[in-house]
Amino acid sequence: MTVTEDLVSYEDALAAYDPVMGLEVHVELGTKTKMFCGCSTELGAPPNSQTCPTCLGLPGSLPVVNAVGVESAVKIGLALNCEIAEWCRFARKNYFYPDMPKNFQTSQYDEPIAFNGYLDVEVDGETFRVEIERAHMEEDTGKSTHIGGATGRIHGAQHSLLDYNRAGIPLIEIVTKPIVGAGAKAPEVAKAYVAELRELIKTLGVSEARMEMGQMRCDVNLSLRPIGEEKFGTRSETKNVNSLRSVERAVRFEIQRHAAVLSAGGKIVQETRHFHEEHGSTTSGRIKEEAEDYRYFPEPDLVPVAPPREWVEELRAGLPELPRVRRMRLQAEWGISDHEMQSVLNAGAIDSIVATIDAGAPADQARKWWMGELARRANESGTDLAAMPISAAQVARVCALVAEGTLNDKLARQVIEAVLLGEGDPDQVVEQRGLAIVSDDSALGAAVDDAIAANPAVADKVRDGKVAAAGALVGAVMKATRGQADAARARELILERLGVQG
Amino acid sequence: MPGITREEVAHLGRLSRLELKDEELDHFAEQLDEIIGAVARVSEVAGEDVPPTSHPLPLTNVMRPDTVRPSLTPEQALSGAPAQEQQRFKVPQILGED
Numbered sequence: 001m002t003v004t005e006d007l008v009s010y011e012d013a014l015a016a017y018d019p020v021m022g023l024e025v026h027v028e029l030g031t032k033t034k035m036f037c038g039c040s041t042e043l044g045a046p047p048n049s050q051t052c053p054t055c056l057g058l059p060g061s062l063p064v065v066n067a068v069g070v071e072s073a074v075k076i077g078l079a080l081n082c083e084i085a086e087w088c089r090f091a092r093k094n095y096f097y098p099d100m101p102k103n104f105q106t107s108q109y110d111e112p113i114a115f116n117g118y119l120d121v122e123v124d125g126e127t128f129r130v131e132i133e134r135a136h137m138e139e140d141t142g143k144s145t146h147i148g149g150a151t152g153r154i155h156g157a158q159h160s161l162l163d164y165n166r167a168g169i170p171l172i173e174i175v176t177k178p179i180v181g182a183g184a185k186a187p188e189v190a191k192a193y194v195a196e197l198r199e200l201i202k203t204l205g206v207s208e209a210r211m212e213m214g215q216m217r218c219d220v221n222l223s224l225r226p227i228g229e230e231k232f233g234t235r236s237e238t239k240n241v242n243s244l245r246s247v248e249r250a251v252r253f254e255i256q257r258h259a260a261v262l263s264a265g266g267k268i269v270q271e272t273r274h275f276h277e278e279h280g281s282t283t284s285g286r287i288k289e290e291a292e293d294y295r296y297f298p299e300p301d302l303v304p305v306a307p308p309r310e311w312v313e314e315l316r317a318g319l320p321e322l323p324r325v326r327r328m329r330l331q332a333e334w335g336i337s338d339h340e341m342q343s344v345l346n347a348g349a350i351d352s353i354v355a356t357i358d359a360g361a362p363a364d365q366a367r368k369w370w371m372g373e374l375a376r377r378a379n380e381s382g383t384d385l386a387a388m389p390i391s392a393a394q395v396a397r398v399c400a401l402v403a404e405g406t407l408n409d410k411l412a413r414q415v416i417e418a419v420l421l422g423e424g425d426p427d428q429v430v431e432q433r434g435l436a437i438v439s440d441d442s443a444l445g446a447a448v449d450d451a452i453a454a455n456p457a458v459a460d461k462v463r464d465g466k467v468a469a470a471g472a473l474v475g476a477v478m479k480a481t482r483g484q485a486d487a488a489r490a491r492e493l494i495l496e497r498l499g500v501q502g
Numbered sequence: 503m504p505g506i507t508r509e510e511v512a513h514l515g516r517l518s519r520l521e522l523k524d525e526e527l528d529h530f531a532e533q534l535d536e537i538i539g540a541v542a543r544v545s546e547v548a549g550e551d552v553p554p555t556s557h558p559l560p561l562t563n564v565m566r567p568d569t570v571r572p573s574l575t576p577e578q579a580l581s582g583a584p585a586q587e588q589q590r591f592k593v594p595q596i597l598g599e600d
Contacts, residue, residue: 038571
């Protein structure tokens, strides 16, 4: 199936239209068991080995909600500055599709557990407030494998195979209010929001929120309205946009596609669209069902959830320091500019730097090694900085060896290289590779004498008082010792030998 | 008494992925109309002072600890499946030829 879409350039689209976004993010909670039954949520189990009558929707089975699932939902709501419902119910969302063996998804409809919040995100040093409509509890669907289609896709498939291990895993769906006023920055705001939400979820410890594992998935609603127009246009909903980069690309693509349709006098169809990672484009999916088509009604098998206020306040008091607050605190503690902080964030270095400081390194040194040598090597090898095979403690030890004068920066880089190659801890590497600075006078003295003998003209200049020329001799000593000389001590010895005062 | 129209039955049929013949539409429309009428009589006796009730018992916060309990074996889980393949439930083509 090839669909080519007419697009207008992003700049032209933004010159005529104002984008409005709505983001729906599903987070799979990291609970041990499913939302409404005691089946394990462990990944990678054989197909249909983690099901029971409840999550298979067999007659007579009764769901009971997972206490940790509810607690996680409240924590997420509180961290998103939401109000927490005093009383709320689950609802059945009825639809017939084989990924849900019950023929309905247990969700929440008009009584979400958390509502009316916000999340502040930074884009280009500016704070943008994304308002949260609601966060509600629901459950995941089973996993379909489509057989017989050319590419394993649903189109052209002869039949499908269902594994219900995932059916019933707790999900929290977080829905924003319409995001207006982002203008040309809409794609970046969307990406920044999802990134911030992911950090928040990880910090709360309720999910690992790994997008590449499907633990966090984003649906992007987008509409355009002519600039100056109040009323929202018709939206499309791009489903399952599953990386930060894809969120940005999906928004950008839909802005360009909508603008092309609208400026040609056409109408946007309210539909779901599929995102294609390989091209960064979307194609038409099904025509969106209306809410009434889901025939929501209160779930009679689950009693209402009424979080006691004391419990909610206990959870609020127990929230960890949230990512944005922590970033602001660290930036202040480290005394660095917005720009430098942004570089640290972009490099994904913040946790590594903090851990290195915790292991005893001064902040500026920890930052210097992670943002310099290690970031460069990570970049070259296409590895995440945090996944580099060196620990914070090892980096902290390198910092300490530099501080005590055992290593200079050049030698420290060699030590880091060796640690990354798996040659052991910094101290072992220094020992095995013989990398420590040579500063004892007898060993250095020979190198200094050689350097003076080999460069008589330079030596004469120094003798005549051109002390700056000594640099060339220091360079010769460093070269002869392959960088292991203590440069300051070498300079002292050279000047002493040549009878000059430093 | 607002009844259910033939078109609404056809719509429900589509949502339920049921292929209904013309005479079935008439048949179900009549039956559903009667059921809805019977249920609607409840509204006639419920006054303003009677709130809509979804749960008969005044219970809240019935929860379960997050503790794993044994699941069915895949064989048990699949025992009622009309068709299976690769230890999975086998279902007919999901989308039409469109």
